[in-house]
Amino acid sequence: MKLHRLLLNLASMASLRLGSALLVFALFWYLSHHMLPSQLGGFSLLMNLFFLFQSLLLLGLNMPLMRRIAADPAVAALESSNSYFFALPVAALVGVGLALTGHFYSGDGLVWPFALLGLSMLPTAWTVVAECVLIGQEQMYGVACVNLFEAIARLVGGVAVISAGFGLTGVFVLFTALRFAAAAAYLCNRHVPAPKWRLVAARTIESYRREVPTYLAIAVVTGLCVRVDILLVSKLLSLHDAGIYAAAVRLSDAALMLPTTAAVVIFPTQARMFETNRAGFENLMSGAVRWYLIAGFAAALLVVTLAPFIVHVLYAPSLAEAAPVLQILILGAAMMVMDQLLSTTMMAARAQQADLRSMTFGLLVLVSLIILLAHFFGLAGAAMASPAALLVRVLYRLRWAQHLFSKPLVWAALRVLAAAAAAVAVLYFGAASGRTLDLIAAYAAYGFLLWATRSLQAADWQVLREFVAAQRHGAGRT
Numbered sequence: 001m002k003l004h005r006l007l008l009n010l011a012s013m014a015s016l017r018l019g020s021a022l023l024v025f026a027l028f029w030y031l032s033h034h035m036l037p038s039q040l041g042g043f044s045l046l047m048n049l050f051f052l053f054q055s056l057l058l059l060g061l062n063m064p065l066m067r068r069i070a071a072d073p074a075v076a077a078l079e080s081s082n083s084y085f086f087a088l089p090v091a092a093l094v095g096v097g098l099a100l101t102g103h104f105y106s107g108d109g110l111v112w113p114f115a116l117l118g119l120s121m122l123p124t125a126w127t128v129v130a131e132c133v134l135i136g137q138e139q140m141y142g143v144a145c146v147n148l149f150e151a152i153a154r155l156v157g158g159v160a161v162i163s164a165g166f167g168l169t170g171v172f173v174l175f176t177a178l179r180f181a182a183a184a185a186y187l188c189n190r191h192v193p194a195p196k197w198r199l200v201a202a203r204t205i206e207s208y209r210r211e212v213p214t215y216l217a218i219a220v221v222t223g224l225c226v227r228v229d230i231l232l233v234s235k236l237l238s239l240h241d242a243g244i245y246a247a248a249v250r251l252s253d254a255a256l257m258l259p260t261t262a263a264v265v266i267f268p269t270q271a272r273m274f275e276t277n278r279a280g281f282e283n284l285m286s287g288a289v290r291w292y293l294i295a296g297f298a299a300a301l302l303v304v305t306l307a308p309f310i311v312h313v314l315y316a317p318s319l320a321e322a323a324p325v326l327q328i329l330i331l332g333a334a335m336m337v338m339d340q341l342l343s344t345t346m347m348a349a350r351a352q353q354a355d356l357r358s359m360t361f362g363l364l365v366l367v368s369l370i371i372l373l374a375h376f377f378g379l380a381g382a383a384m385a386s387p388a389a390l391l392v393r394v395l396y397r398l399r400w401a402q403h404l405f406s407k408p409l410v411w412a413a414l415r416v417l418a419a420a421a422a423a424v425a426v427l428y429f430g431a432a433s434g435r436t437l438d439l440i441a442a443y444a445a446y447g448f449l450l451w452a453t454r455s456l457q458a459a460d461w462q463v464l465r466e467f468v469a470a471q472r473h474g475a476g477r478t
Contacts, residue, residue, distance in 0.1 A: 019144075021254055023151035027158045028250055031171075032243075033316045034162055040319075041234055041242030042110050043168060044249075046117055048230045052223040053094045057087045057125050060215030061208055062132050063347060069136030076133055077193035082204045083129045084195040091125035094118070108239060109168070116172040123183035126195070130186035139191050146185045150178050214352050221359040225366060225393075232370050233382050241379050247315055248325035248383070255303065255333045282405045288341060289398065289412050290455050296334030297420035301446065303330040304427055305439045325383045331424065332387030335394050338413070342397035354400045362393030391417075412455070419449035 032040055058065065065083055069076050095118035102114025127146075134142045154175065161170030186192050230249065234242035303310075304327045311323040346355040366389035373381030395410060402409040423446035427438055450456050 019148045020151045023148070023155045025250055025254065027155045028247075029314060030155075030159055031162065032247060032319055036240075037243035037318055038108070038239040039168065039243070041239030041244075041246065042105070042108055042113070043171070044230055044242055044246035045234050045239070046110070046113055046168075046172065048227040049098065050117055050120070052227045053098070053121065054124050054128060055223045056216070056219055057091050057094065057121065057128050058083060058132070059086075059090060059208075059212045060217070060219030061086075061211055062128065062219070064211055064215060065129070065132045066136040069133055070138070073137055076137065076191075077196075078199055078201075078204065080129055080133050080193045081195045081197070081199035082201065082208070083132070084126055085197065085200050086205060086208050087125040087129060088122075091121040095121040112169045113172040116169070116176045120172075120176040120179040123179040126183045127179070127186055129195075130183075130189065130192045133192050134189070137191055142186075142189050142191060146182050149185070150182050153178050153181070214356060218352060218356045218359060221356065221363050225359060225363050225389075228363070228367060229370060229382065229386055232367070233374070233379070236371065236374050237379060237382070241382075244319055244321045245325055245379060245382065247311070247319045247322040248329055251310060251314070251322075251326050252329040252333045255299065255330060256336055282407060285341075285345065285401065285405060286407045286409065286412070287457075289338065289409050290416055290457075292338045292341060293335070293413060293416040293420070294450060294455065296337055297331075297416070297423070298443075298446065300330045300334040300420075301423055301427060301439065301442050303327075304424070305435050321379065324380055328380065328383040329386055332390045334420070335387065335390050339390060339394050339397065342394065342401060345401060346397070349404065351400070351404075354397075358393055358396045358400065361396055362389050365389040365392045415453040415455045416450070419446055419453060419455065422446070422449055 028040075028043075031043060035043070055062070061083070065079060069079055098118035098121070099115040102111040102118075105111065105114065131143050134140065157174040157178070158171055161174055164170070166173075187194055230242055230246055233245045307326045307330070308323040311320060311326060315322060343355060346352070346358075366385055369385035369388055370382050373385050375381070377384065395413070398409045398413055401407075423442040426445045427442040
């Protein structure tokens with residue numbers, strides 16, 4: 001049953017990510033054809049703030065909550081009640097702060113959208129807790145259903161309110177109403193105990209408070225690493241540039257849906273394997289460093305080649321400048337999966353401090369590079385900062401993993417990165433005529449260098465087969 005449940009959860013989360021992402025992108029696509037880039041930038045700013053603060057309502061305790069419920073499902077009622085009443089005051093403070101922030105954007109017509117975004121934090125406090133409970137119980141299907149319903153309603157309603165001329169204010173009236181609907185749906189889910197004040201215990205709340213400093217710092221830094229680029233672009237450049245940048249980010253994020261979904265679903269298995277079969281985990285990790293990077297950059301080369309065509313087909317002509325931004329950002333997406341793997345490994349190893357240090361270091365590099373490169377190179381410079389900072393963060397994490405496992409992980413990654421850099425150079429500066437020939441030349445260089453540096457090894461397949469066989473053996477015993 002273990003392998004079957006793992007695959008079912010992966011399918012549920014994949015359908016959630018894929019379906020939700022397609023629906024979110026469909027709304028973004030519609031807005032891109034019916035709004036100015038500056039208005040699109042305002043929408044992207046607000047949504048990035050929502051996702052940033054949504055991840056902070058539990059003050060970073062999302063992962064510990066999931067871990068406790070995964071270890072002992074019987075505590076779900078106690079944990080859901082205490083977590084909700086722990087998150088609710090935070091949601092109220094964040095909501096007031098967002099509403100007040102809207103007055104700084106009064107010239108852009110964002111006062112009411114900011115106020116509505118603040119109001120949406122109240123139901124979101126419960127949805128965050130409910131989703132942690134369901135994921136901890138490995139009931140990903142319930143999360144998928146609610147999120148897909150909300151995404152469908154947001155798309156259909158968003159098209160309606162924009163067509164009726166209600167603008168961004170109408171979009172966020174709908175958004176807030178759907179947040180309340182999602183909260184109500186989770187209250188009706190039989191796997192999620194409704195919050196009860198009588199279950200709130202001072203001892204439990206105090207235990208949460210003791211966990212907050214480290215986990216909150218991780219959540220803040222992680223959220224800023226993901227969202228700070230658009231926030232800075234909107235202030236350092238303009239909302240117009242933020243709209244173009246966001247258009248490229250939407251496409252780059254689409255490339256990460258399935259890999260990041262797999263990272264979330266595999267985390268419980270990964271944590272168990274780390275504890276019960278350290279040697280097997282180390283061998284799997286050694287190969288995964290190369291597998292993820294090799295596959296990621298192979299896909300990125302294709303996207304770099306097709307970026308102008310993709311942007312031309314999907315977006316209005318006013319967003320044509322998103323193509324070169326996408327070509328740069330996709331190189332970071334190729335490394336993001338590796339970053340996800342290493343982050344979940346740190347969590348499985350209970351190395352939260354190391355995770356925090358790597359994220360903080362990466363954030364400082366990211367902010368510094370955005371400020372510097374945006375000043376000299378504008379929008380393209382801001383885009384360059386993201387993959388550069390992510391590379392620094394991944395290498396920092398690999399150094400930690402190398403010390404823990406006594407495996408040459410940094411050197412393994414650097415060999416793949418060198419091959420990828422050569423392939424990108426061929427693609428950008430090759431003398432071949434036409435994109436197809438340039439791509440073929442880039443892949444040829446990539447493949448040759450991977451072979452020459454022994455980044456591709458036949459032994460990798462044996463390790464993968466052993467991992468799958470171990471999962472099947474576990475399934476046969478349960």
